[in-house]
Amino acid sequence: MYLKAGELHGHYCPGLAIGVRAGAEALRILEVEKKGFNLYCIAENRACYQDGIQMVFGTTLGDGNLELRQRGKTAFNFYDRDTGKSVRLVMSDWPKKSDRKEMAEFILSAPLEQVFAQTPVHFDAPPNTFTRHESRKCPRCGEFCSEPFLRVVDGEIVCLDCAES
Numbered sequence: 001m002y003l004k005a006g007e008l009h010g011h012y013c014p015g016l017a018i019g020v021r022a023g024a025e026a027l028r029i030l031e032v033e034k035k036g037f038n039l040y041c042i043a044e045n046r047a048c049y050q051d052g053i054q055m056v057f058g059t060t061l062g063d064g065n066l067e068l069r070q071r072g073k074t075a076f077n078f079y080d081r082d083t084g085k086s087v088r089l090v091m092s093d094w095p096k097k098s099d100r101k102e103m104a105e106f107i108l109s110a111p112l113e114q115v116f117a118q119t120p121v122h123f124d125a126p127p128n129t130f131t132r133h134e135s136r137k138c139p140r141c142g143e144f145c146s147e148p149f150l151r152v153v154d155g156e157i158v159c160l161d162c163a164e165s
């Protein structure tokens with residue numbers, strides 16, 4: 001996974017390794033059975049970690065389930081909103097290694113307690129509001145539009161563009 005994450009991230013670095021390890025440990029600790037919109041992560045610092053989280057834990061900026069709340073800490077709050085389980089992993093200390101490759105290896109392979117401490121989460125995760133809406137074809141413009149954006153105008157169900165024009 002670290003290798004694959006490097007493709008997304010563009011390079012290999014200890015920061016990426018932190019995200020990969022944290023994501024993997026979170027999946028194990030939360031006993032995640034299904035990776036989807038049930039999962040949520042709040043990172044407390046902006047750094048290379050995020051790409052590791054995206055790759056391994058599976059929450060992404062693209063699906064809106066990876067959030068940043070800047071606290072300047074190498075810490076991650078992980079949630080499974082289906083089961084209600086959560087955990088926060090906070091980096092114990094930067095390993096005292098001279099070279100970055102060794103540091104990344106340590107982060108990926110050392111016993112968990114040497115890399116992260118586990119604490120209760122510091123934030124509540126927002127509810128999982130993702131629902132898949134049906135789309136229908138608007139009879140006026142012929143374009144498909146999802147249900148929340150359809151309006152009834154003169155007895156016809158039309159898209160918002162047509163409803164407003």
Ligand SMILES: [Zn+2]
Nearest residue numbers: 013015016048
């Ligand atoms: Zn990096």
Ligand SMILES: [Zn+2]
Nearest residue numbers: 138141159162
């Ligand atoms: Zn229309």
